[in-house]
Amino acid sequence: MEHFDVIIMGAGLSGIDAAHHMQTLCPKKSYAILEQRGQIGGTWDLFRYPGVRSDSDMFTMSYGFRPWKGPRALSPGSEIREYVQAVAHDEGIDRHIYFHHHARRASWSTQEATWTVEADQTLPDGTQKPVTMTCNFLFSCAGYYQYSKGYTPDFPGIESFQGKVVHPQAWPQDLDYTGKKVVIIGSGATAVTLVPGMAKTAGHVTMLQRSPTYIVSRPGIDKIANQLRSVLPAKLAHHLARFKNIAFSMYVYLLAQQNPNYVKKIIEKQTRKALGPDYPVGTHFNPHYKPWEQRLCLVPDGDLFEAIRSGAASIVTDKIDTMTPTGIRLQSGQELEADIIVTATGLVMRQIGGVELTVDGRPVETGKTLSYKGMMMSGVPNFANIFGYINASWTLKADLICTYVCRLLNYMEKKGVRQVVPVSDTVAPETSFIANFSSGYIQRGLATAPKQGTKKPWRVHQNYVLDIISLGSKNFNNGALKFSSPGSH
Numbered sequence: 168m169e170h171f172d173v174i175i176m177g178a179g180l181s182g183i184d185a186a187h188h189m190q191t192l193c194p195k196k197s198y199a200i201l202e203q204r205g206q207i208g209g210t211w212d213l214f215r216y217p218g219v220r221s222d223s224d225m226f227t228m229s230y231g232f233r234p235w236k237g238p239r240a241l242s243p244g245s246e247i248r249e250y251v252q253a254v255a256h257d258e259g260i261d262r263h264i265y266f267h268h269h270a271r272r273a274s275w276s277t278q279e280a281t282w283t284v285e286a287d288q289t290l291p292d293g294t295q296k297p298v299t300m301t302c303n304f305l306f307s308c309a310g311y312y313q314y315s316k317g318y319t320p321d322f323p324g325i326e327s328f329q330g331k332v333v334h335p336q337a338w339p340q341d342l343d344y345t346g347k348k349v350v351i352i353g354s355g356a357t358a359v360t361l362v363p364g365m366a367k368t369a370g371h372v373t374m375l376q377r378s379p380t381y382i383v384s385r386p387g388i389d390k391i392a393n394q395l396r397s398v399l400p401a402k403l404a405h406h407l408a409r410f411k412n413i414a415f416s417m418y419v420y421l422l423a424q425q426n427p428n429y430v431k432k433i434i435e436k437q438t439r440k441a442l443g444p445d446y447p448v449g450t451h452f453n454p455h456y457k458p459w460e461q462r463l464c465l466v467p468d469g470d471l472f473e474a475i476r477s478g479a480a481s482i483v484t485d486k487i488d489t490m491t492p493t494g495i496r497l498q499s500g501q502e503l504e505a506d507i508i509v510t511a512t513g514l515v516m517r518q519i520g521g522v523e524l525t526v527d528g529r530p531v532e533t534g535k536t537l538s539y540k541g542m543m544m545s546g547v548p549n550f551a552n553i554f555g556y557i558n559a560s561w562t563l564k565a566d567l568i569c570t571y572v573c574r575l576l577n578y579m580e581k582k583g584v585r586q587v588v589p590v591s592d593t594v595a596p597e598t599s600f601i602a603n604f605s606s607g608y609i610q611r612g613l614a615t616a617p618k619q620g621t622k623k624p625w626r627v628h629q630n631y632v633l634d635i636i637s638l639g640s641k642n643f644n645n646g647a648l649k650f651s652s653p654g655s656h
Contacts, residue, residue, distance in 0.1 A: 181562075187254065187258060188569035193577060202264050227562070270286045275548055275549070306552075306572060311516055312514035323487070344507055346368075350375055371479065376451070420559070462557060534614050545617075578643050585652045624647050
């Protein structure tokens with residue numbers, strides 16, 4: 168049985184980030200990465216639908232330690248995947264990855280101060296072999312959603328449809344939609360990416376939405392960042408561009424929180440300018456919620472609006488009555504003909520990669536724990552989890568959490584203790600881990616998500632500056648973390 172100081176779950180954007188920090192800040196500690204799939208990249212290797220790209224600018228979504236050299240701020244998924252793979256290869260991280268190892272269970276023993284991780288290894292012939300490893304610290308970088316299947320509502324009559332039904336999370340690479348009538352159900356980031364991507368060759372693409380989303384055009388190329396790169400060293404230019412974009416995104420978010428009607432009017436004005444005075448913006452681009460109660464959808468250089476103006480795509484705002492052999496009948500009575508229906512209806516939220524956790528034989532119910540600084544769970548020793556921002560790039564918080572975890576491990580080694588556990592002296596309040604965010608995939612998964620308190624360190628911030636202060640603190644003796652070793656009190 169192999170033993171490591173740290174086991175990292177997942178070889179995606181977060182997992183490679185964690186490995187880099189381990190090698191840099193804890194060079195004497197051994198680590199392994201368990202990756203259930205056969206490739207590096209996580210989300211950016213899994214999603215292969217037409218037009219897949221980042222929904223955050225790459226200067227904040229890339230790692231703080233590795234300058235983004237691509238020309239586009241909103242970059243294709245293939246470029247992001249290659250970037251993550253290059254970091255893993257260049258730093259030798261790929262030599263620590265156990266591919267096709269799906270972690271199923273992890274059991275903590277206080278007596279041994281050790282996690283026992285049980286995984287299924289998928290062999291080349293497709294059979295599975297049970298594998299057991301142990302570690303001192305378990306670091307989940309497995310994302311927040313189920314990889315094997317996306318979310319699809321129970322659409323009435325779906326079995327009668329004679330065309331092809333596809334979910335973006337399981338996109339068939341041989342799907343030919345040239346000249347076909349396509350209906351994309353959904354209005355989130357995936358849908359607004361698919362529409363212009365498919366409209367280039369499809370006969371016509373219709374985005375069918377139950378309710379509108381805030382959609383904002385953003386330049387695909389960051390001219391200021393590229394100018395900085397042309398005159399400054401790569402790392403300095405990267406940090407300046409990163410700081411600029413962080414400051415701007417925080418400004419927009421705070422403005423939306425303080426004056427949502429003003430931000431709403433600005434977005435509506437831009438949309439009317441992009442689509443023309445005769446387009447029914449009030450019908451198809453007028454969300455019922457305030458800006459940033461759900462994530463804003465960014466479209467590079469207004470590609471979605473261009474597809475609509477050209478007639479290659481259209482938007483219908485209505486509810487589904489039933490699917491028919493030839494398409495979809497709406498509650499208004501309108502019928503949409505379709506050869507292909509794409510269900511861009513969201514993700515299935517899942518905590519810590521679906522791994523079953525137990526502490527001294529007691530199952531951990533993640534929905535009944537309190538989140539410590541948005542990265543550890545009350546009552547769960549030697550464990551951390553990366554959950555990034557919903558109002559900014561995921562990687563910004565991943566960087567902060569990885570640095571914090573490494574400092575914590577070094578502190579424990581210096582003090583000669585083997586166990587750390589967040590302990591709250593209050594009952595967990597029924598406060599969502601992610602407050603004031605109404606996206607469907609978030610709401611569906613809140614029951615199993617850790618809760619948050621009203622005061623630090625149990626308050627989960629969606630604020631990069633506050634997290635720099637909170638996660639940058641070197642004071643681990645804050646009363647919430649309890650350190651010990653086997654046999655001690």
